[in-house]
Amino acid sequence: MTGDARTPAELRSMFGANLRRLADRYPSVSQMCRQLGINRTQFNRYLLGESFPRPDVLDRMCRFFDVDARILLMPLDTFPSQAPDAAPPDGLTQFLTPWLKAAPTAMLPDGFYHSTELPASGTEPARHRLYHVRRQSSYALLRSFSYSAEAPDRSIHAREVRGFAVSTEAGIYALETDRAGRDSRLLVLRDRSDAAVSVWTGYSLDLACDDPRGRKLEVRFLGQDCRSALAVARMARRDPCPT
Numbered sequence: 001m002t003g004d005a006r007t008p009a010e011l012r013s014m015f016g017a018n019l020r021r022l023a024d025r026y027p028s029v030s031q032m033c034r035q036l037g038i039n040r041t042q043f044n045r046y047l048l049g050e051s052f053p054r055p056d057v058l059d060r061m062c063r064f065f066d067v068d069a070r071i072l073l074m075p076l077d078t079f080p081s082q083a084p085d086a087a088p089p090d091g092l093t094q095f096l097t098p099w100l101k102a103a104p105t106a107m108l109p110d111g112f113y114h115s116t117e118l119p120a121s122g123t124e125p126a127r128h129r130l131y132h133v134r135r136q137s138s139y140a141l142l143r144s145f146s147y148s149a150e151a152p153d154r155s156i157h158a159r160e161v162r163g164f165a166v167s168t169e170a171g172i173y174a175l176e177t178d179r180a181g182r183d184s185r186l187l188v189l190r191d192r193s194d195a196a197v198s199v200w201t202g203y204s205l206d207l208a209c210d211d212p213r214g215r216k217l218e219v220r221f222l223g224q225d226c227r228s229a230l231a232v233a234r235m236a237r238r239d240p241c242p243t
Helices: 008-023 029-036 040-047 055-065 092-096 226-238
Strands: 111-117 127-136 139-145 160-167 172-178 185-194 199-206 214-223
Touching (some): 029 040, 029 055, 029 226, 111 226, 185 214
Antiparallel strands (some): 111 214, 160 172, 185 199, 199 214
C-alpha cells in the first residue's frame, strides 16, 4: 500500500465537495435531482460525504455535469484542462473570427428560456421547448430535450439535446443535437423584439430531415424563474406530435 493512499471517508468528502460546486451552478436542486433521477435525500448524503453513488448513478452524474469519474479522486481545480482536438485549418480564423464570436452574457444571459416554434401552416401546432443556458469558459452552452410526443419510445437520456451559441452583428446562431444526431437543428435569432422583456425572434431549421423546413421561432428569457421553467416543461410534454 502506498503512503499517500486516502481513506474511503476522505474520498467521499472530496466527492461531496466537488458535487457541491457543480450543483451550485443550478438554481433548483430539486429540479436537478429530478433530471438526474436521484432521490433528494440520497443526493444530500452524497453532498455530506456519507455515501458514494453506484456506478450507473455516477455515469448519469458525469454525463449531466459534463465531467469524468475523476470527480471521485481529485479536486475540480486540479483537473487538467482539455486542449481542442485540432486547430482550425490554416487561414480559416481570418475569415471566421471577425464574424463569429462567443455570445456575450449581455446578449444571451445564463438561465432558462422558453422557445416557441410557430406553425409552418395552419394545420400544424406550435411547439414549446425549455432551454437552459450556462457558460463554460467563454462559451454559451445550451441544454434541452427533444419533444416527448415525437419520440415516446426514447428514454430521457436519449432525448437530451446539447449545443452552443455564437453571436454576430446580426444576432445569435445556435447549433444543437442529441447524441444520435436524430434531433439536429440550427437556430437563428435575428433580432430582439423588445429588450425590456427579453424576447428574440427568428427561425429554426431541422437539419436531420431530408427536406428541412424553416419554422418561425420566438424565444423568451425566463431568467432563474424555476416556476415558469417547470410550467414550460409541462407544456412541452403535453405538445401533440406535429403532423
